[in-house]
Amino acid sequence: MRRIYLDHAATTPVDKAVLADMLPYFSDIAGNANSLHSFGREGAYAVDTARRQIAADLGVKPTEIYFTSGGTEADNWAVKGIAALDKNRGGHLITSKIEHHAVLCAFEQLEKQGYAVTYLDVDGEGLVSPEALEREIRPDTFLVSVMLANNEIGTIQPIRELCEIAHRRKLIFHTDAVQAIGSIPVNITALGVDMLSFSAHKFYGPKGIGVLYIKSGIRPDKLIAGGHQERSRRGGTTNVPSVVGLAAALRLALENLDENAEAIRALRDSFVKRVEDTIPHVVYNGSRDKRLPGNASFSFAFIEGESLLLNLDLNGIACSSGSACSSASLEPSHVLLATGLPIELAHGSIRFSFGKSNTSDDVAYTVEKLTEAVKKLREMSPLFAVIEHKGEGEYV
Ligand code: PLP
Secondary structure (H helix, E strand, C coil): CCCEECECCCCCCCCHHHHHHHCHHHHCCCCCCCCCCHHHHHHHHHHHHHHHHHHHHHCCCHHHEEEECCHHHHHHHHHHHHHCCCCCCCCEEEEECCCCHHHHHHHHHHHHCCCEEEEECCCCCCCCCHHHHHHHCCCCEEEEECCCECCCCCEECCHHHHHHHHHHCCCEEEEECCCCECCECCCHHHHCCCEEEEEHHHCCCCCCCEEEEECCCCCCCCCCCCCCHHHHCCCCCCCHHHHHHHHHHHHHHHHCHHHHHHHHHHHHHHHHHHHHHHCCCEEECCCCCCECCCEEEEEECCCCHHHHHHHHHHCCEECECCCHHHCCCCCCCHHHHHCCCCHHHHCCEEEEECCCCCCHHHHHHHHHHHHHHHHHHHHCCHHHHHHHHHCCCCCC
């Protein structure tokens, strides 16, 4: 059977060239990067080279790059590490309602410890308003965390503007850039953020490795206490092969960023057009222009997203209903609800995320199978039968 992968926002396969760079570090050059002997020094050299390369590619200093076990750890470290500096444990923090759970759950834990958290609303496209941020800042606010690009609907936030507001009020600003780095141009210095998280497996690097960029002078408390790795700020034996893989994947992604983004955007746009032209009662979620190139999120009325996902899976097509981490739960997406989508439509949502290996044949096949699946599932829906019978026209 034909198999089509349209879930690149969940994860991407490791690029073969990246894998080739990583392989020697599993067994041939396998010293602990913290050991003093020659074996260790080989590992340390690889980590040091990778750190310098990543910093150069992102236009920041090598000493501002901290390796973590992925985006989740980087987000937790940024949020909890800054909160821990507030010794009275009662200050105020601001985030948005559409953050990934890696950020939201960290804030929820802080609320339980006595901190006050404001979750900013978003508009119908999923955008946070700079005025709303300005309004919510209190005298005891010390941290703002707003994601650069959303994982479900792909909306790209005005981070530079939000960060400027935060800085004018002397607040620390963190952004979760896990979906952005490797997909769209990100100039960390121009954004002005104090901390930024990203993760290799979203740009054809290995899973289980990420980075927290921490601007010089910002000192979040430790999240992982242990050895003296990462300049004594994050304990744990350094994952040398994955660090090498992250650096290689980042370079590859950035070298081909414009070309890949253009091709992926063209495929996505033709897919969106064909879906909107062919299938009635469908909502295209998010923003049409402030959007990640590979993301297409739809809500189909009279349908359960999970049933649609399984139907497509039977045809070899992989996509996602909600974000991968929450797809085990049947709760409707907090992101879609925050954009004002009615709960029954949020239940009928599916995210397709395109990557560099997709083709126009993939688009044609997916539209064909999607149209069939939607039709079949709607034929089983009593509500749809009533609406069709009454001829009430456009439901959405
Ligand atoms: N933040 C966002 C926006 C994400 O999309 C993800 C992963 O889906 C994460 C954080 C978590 O990253 P990781 O899987 O590397 O822990």
